Amino acid sequence: MSTIHFIHPPGYKELTWNKKIEQAALPKRAALTLSQHTGAPSEPVVNVGDVVKTGFLIAKSKGFISSNLHASVSGKVMAIENHPHPVVGFFKAVVIESDGQDEKAFSSSGRDISGISREEITEIVREAGIVGLGGAAFPTSVKLNPPPGKKIDTLIINGAECEPFLTCDYRLMIEKPKEIIQGIYLIAKTLGVKEVIVGVEDNKLDAIEALGSALFMVKREECRVKIVKLKTRYPQGGEKQLIKVLLNHEVPSGGLPLDIGCVVNNIQTVFSIYEAVCFGKPLYERVITVSGDCLKEPRNLLVRVGTPIRDILEFCGLDTKSDAHKIVMGGPMTGVTQYDLDAPVIKGTSGILALSMDFIAKGRETDCIRCSRCIEACPAGLMxxxxxxxxxxxxxDIAGPYDPFDCIECGSCSYVCPSRIDLVQLIKLTKVKLKKK
Ligand code: SF4
Ligand code: SF4
Structure with a gap:
């Protein structure tokens, strides 16, 4: 991967650039799936009929790579049953009927964190069920606790938000810059790093300015924070790609950023760490971008985890009875098409798009014409x-030597292919088949 290849799909970010973050209505019923993070599903610790408050622990992490899950509304547990899931079809979920009161299970008053230790921060992040909110949903406490012998010297904060349509991280950067800088200092302290780099693309100059100003408003810590303006291109927000662009270091094939002394965290993850450490707030809501040309009112919304996609789309002015739409969870490049609007928002949901036929690839798939455009577009240097x-x-069996596991599933190859071959789906299938062997 000595040179990274990028593409420049249209951004469509102007639909929500200027949309301030609004609180979405509480769902009448929240379906909190037990699988909404990388690793083992969480294990319920409530029973049907239990009454819970918002932020109450309802399922515990099961193993090192797993995550706690908290009630996103106050009310009564109505069921623990299979429920539509936005990625895997169906999965067991804790279904809570809201009492509309939103009574909190935590105090939410600020606490003195001046003498807080690294171990305490890691434990708070683990207890709060925080996972990577850029989409991968990897448990953050694991990243904050590198194995013995792995020395981390650089913390990278991913503010690229390179996926078209999405502006939720951008809005957080301009609306909550001080909180983000405080969150960065907390992570830097936990990892013991002296060098922090925040990468933000140059289509978000006011976010760069806001974070830069916040650096002077927040009490300085021992580490140095550098905000770097990046060219706007896709998929720069991939961890390995961002490290290469910012440090000119390569994560080895099959390796992790920590193998070269780096940890990468996304902007919204940083914000949720700030809220958990400073206010004791578990991760039960997040900001998402709701956009697309089929909506009357695209928005950036603070949404409770477990809210049905249908509620959110209706709030943004979609007639969900019409079938002339494609509904996608995530962005158009890496997102997942939705077939059941009862599926809920999960922790890794960065956006929901309602797209017309104009955005759907037209025409039939044809044979490969050996044009090599997919190779030229691949940021991981694959074929x-x-x-x-x-x-x-x-x-x-013969796909293995082409390193499919280095694929970051960015979708660039499918996007550029003139034969409309859905290469990324074929590569995902290859990974599943090879893992089973
Ligand atoms: S092979 Fe994977 S990493 Fe390369 S362009 Fe396709 S989806 Fe992206
Ligand atoms: S871009 Fe499509 S047609 Fe061109 S080489 Fe790749 S798979 Fe074949």
Whole structure:
């Protein structure tokens, strides 16, 4: 990956650039799926009929790579049952009927954190169920607790938000810059790093300015925070790509950022760490962008985890009875098409898009014409056409040498392919097949 390849899809961010973050209505019923993070699903610690407050622990992490789950509304547990899931179809969920009171299970008054230790911060983050909010939903406490022998010297904060349509991180940067800087200092203290780099693309100059000003307003800590303006291009927000752009270091094939002394956290994850450490708030809500050309009112919303997609789309002016739309959870490049609008927002949901036929690839898939555009577009330096060819011929055994596990599933190859071959889906399938072997 000595040179990274990027593409420049249209951004469509102007639909929500100027939309301030608004609190979405509380859901009448919140369905909190037990699988909304990387790793083992969480284990319920409530029973049907229990009465819970907002922020109450309802399911515990089960293993090192797992996460706690908290009630996102106050009310009564009505069921623990299979429920539509936005990524895997169906999964067991704790369903809570809201009493409309939103009574909190935590005090939410600010606490003195001046003498807080690294261990205490990591434990608060673990207890609060915080996961990476850029989409991967990897448990954050694991990132804050590198294995013995792995020395972290650089913390990178991912403010690229390179996926088209999404502006939720941008809005957080301009609306909550001081809180984000405080969150950065907390993470830097936990990891013991002296060097922090915040990467923000140059289509968000006011976010760069807001964070820069906040640096002077927040009490300085021992580390140095540098805010770096990046060119706008896709997929710069991939961890490995961001590290290469900012440090010119390469994460080895099959390796992790911590193998080269880096930890990467997304802007919204930083904000949720600030809220958990300073106010004791578990992760039960997040900011998402709701956008697309089928909505009367695209918005940036603070949404409770477990809220049905249908409620959010209706709030933004979509007639959900019409079928001339494609509904996507996430962005258009990496998002997942939704077929059941009862599926809920999960911790990793960065956006919901309602798109017309204009945004859907037209025409039939045809044979590969060996144009190599997918190779030229791949930020991981792979040969997507070769993996796709092997997969479409059911020869997963010969796909291995083309390093499918280095694929970050950015979708650039599918986007540029003139034969409309859905390469990223073929690569995802290849990974599943090879893992099973
Ligand atoms: S989806 Fe994977 S193979 Fe395709 S361009 Fe992105 S990293 Fe490369
Ligand atoms: S971009 Fe499509 S047509 Fe071109 S080489 Fe890749 S798979 Fe084949």
């Amino acid at each position: 997507p056409c070769m993996i796709g060819l092997a997969a479409s011929n059911n020869r997963f």
